[in-house]
Amino acid sequence: MKRLVKDESKCIGCRSCEEACSKAYYKVADRDKSCIKINEKAEGGFEIKICTQCGICGQVCNTGVIQPNANGVHMLNKKECVGCLMCVGYCPEQVMVQDDSRSEPSKCTACGLCVKACPTGAIQIQDC
């Protein structure tokens, strides 16, 4: 199974991961369009919100268009998606993206662009 893992102690809050993610699909640097989120913690440091490939998005989808691929990554079939946004509301990490410019939401595909953009190794792709 392929998925992102994180080490928040290494995060410096540069948000390079957010920029890489939003540019990948939406072609703009906008953290609201990123499937990885960096939040400042009240006590200092940063919280990294990532898709854990838990599959809840797929369970709530009544079109059945979010299915795990061979690597265990839950992929959204945009052609068949009706844009109901239930997956966005039910994502426990709140890292699915709804953007008004598109009918369908977007989710982490474990593509690794955020990992490459991270200067400290705070996020990694785990293949287990």
Place this chain on the structure above:
Amino acid sequence: MIQMCDVPRYKDVDMEEIKKMQAAHVLLNKVEYEPKQIEKGYTDKLLTIDVTDASIQISDIPAEVKEKFVGGKGYCLRYLWDATNPNTKWDSPENEIVMSSGPIAGITQYAGTGKMLVATISPLTGIPIDSNVGGFFGPYLKFSGFDALELKGQAEEDVIIVIDGNKGTIEIDKAPLEHLDAHLIGEELTAMYADDENDRKHVAVVCAGSAADHCDLSMLNFTFYDPRRGTVRLKQAGRGGIGRVFRHKKVKAIVCKYQGIKNDLNHVHDISIINKTGVKYHREMATQDPKQNNMRKIGTANTMKILNDYDILPTHNFKFGGTPNIHEMEPKVFIEQWLTQGAADGCWYGCSMACAKAADHFKLKTGPYAGNCVVVDGPEYETAAGVGPNCGITTPQVILEINFYCDTYGIDTISWGTTVAFLMECYENGILNKERTGGLELNFGNCDAALELLHLTAKNEGFGKIAGMGTHKQKEYFAQQGWGDMKFMNDIAMEQKGLEYSEYGSKESLAQQGGYGLTNKGPQHDEAWLIFMDQVNNQIPTFDDKAEALYYYPRFRTWFGLVGLCKLPWNDVVPENNSLTDEPAKVPEHVDNYLDLFYGVTGRRIDREELLVMSERVYNFQRIFNIRLGKGLRKHDAIPYRSVGPVTEEEYLSRQERYDGQLVEKVGYTKEQVEQMSLQEKMAATRTYREGEYEKLINAVYPKRGWTMNGVPKIEHLKKIGMDLPELIEIVEPLQNVEP
């Protein structure tokens, strides 16, 4: 617990059989049309089909109809009025079945946005019945270019109507071979008109069932294809016998196909506000539903135990408000043993409430499909309560079996439950006996007899012929035969205006007595479901609160049916901070959600008061429609005493402490006087008091509604709400000063 991931897919239909059925079709008419693109929720087009001559017409919906009637139920009633006259009966050729979804219907981002409203002149009541239903047909009809469909006339042989919204074709075929029972014809037509398995979700079917050829309690089934289970699911436009009208016209089914579902087929005014409102609601469902009603696990049957505990669950024909056997059928039993969990059970896309639960691979024990393993849609609360405790039955397996057969035969489970409960009480009182029932021992709790009666009704055989008449006609028939005392039967027959009561015991809720009695179509809870806020949550404690609720809620709840929304997402989950708001019972944040959705779709910004006025226009139109057809006055709002207080000594004694106490606390007797009174005297005093309270309630509600004391809308009120249409004034003017 049965998990969705463990449920095998259902066996596919035999495509060779489907091809034979299709080959037997005879084309009667086919038209091509250019589907009108939806703009801001409306196509402004009406499709009229007359099956007498297989004619098909497409016409414009005028702007003034849109302004006054909005859509949905408003359109249904407007076009039904125009097609009929004061003498039209349910089986008159000019009687129509009108269907319309409404402007918001078909968006996918919010829960409960796929509703269709259906109206006709009812075989049970003789006045308009309206019923709302989920499934995919409503949105697909609109995507195919029509805000409303009116079906009129009478065909000579069975026909199906097929609308293809992508190709822009409508055809009417003779269709002799398809089955009548809904679970079969639903699968057959879905497979017939889908290009392949993946295409089946683009096909929606409206059909009735084999009982609808003769049973007045018959409803319409609306399908949606469940791609995970690989089978067709059924939702019902249940109330008032619409299925009987459908089959009287010899319509076997209406099919609508539409490919390419996306969230902006309505070409809305502001999609951003719809998206944001939708995601906010889905988050609320995700976090609050597990702490509140568990709708995703059990659906509407979540209330079963609570209603039992509050003495509301109708038991033994509404005699009692609960059963000691509730543990056999309380929600956790259905969750843990019967209903598949973890399924996305929305009856339209985007319904995160997902209350359309199902029991999978349920093995039938009786009837023509005994031995088959089927999907059972439900049970909804109303079904479980009505065919369950109200008939003395608490066995889930039996409730599910009755649920399945009612659905596939096309019988309304609410009317069925209430009717059988009445027959059982008649049996136990000697009005019926084995000789009169053809050998059926209709005691409360006799599961075998209840099922056998259902199968007989579907076949129109034996005592089933009587059962299919409905409660109102049954009591008249029994009196004619000299079998029973009409006064007693009027007290215990839970019907009003000819429609059977839905499943809430209202004896201890004056608000719900009015919620049933002061309705337009008859005693169905969708207009004023006040029992929970009155008796469980105590949110409308005073007399004035109750009267005001009977003004506010029918208007508020009518609006859902104008725009294509389901009511359940309004208050079956509430925001976490709802109890801190000024009026928690109204769920203010959700009302604002609806105002945002209406604005987002139509571009028209309305406030809470304007929402109510939109409904009030249609509500008064329906009231006057009733008057036009001979009902709709104060005398027609009278209710059976069983819904008000204890009819029998057995009932009084079962709650003696309560009733004796009320004679002191509410009626004004002293404790000593009550102790001296005979049981009959106490029952008479209780009756006088309770019936008086109901009359007082009417006296308080009618003026709020702008009606005379005879229940007739006042002309000045019609002017105030912009509904002083000449055809309405013509009817109410002579009645303005007529005393009740």
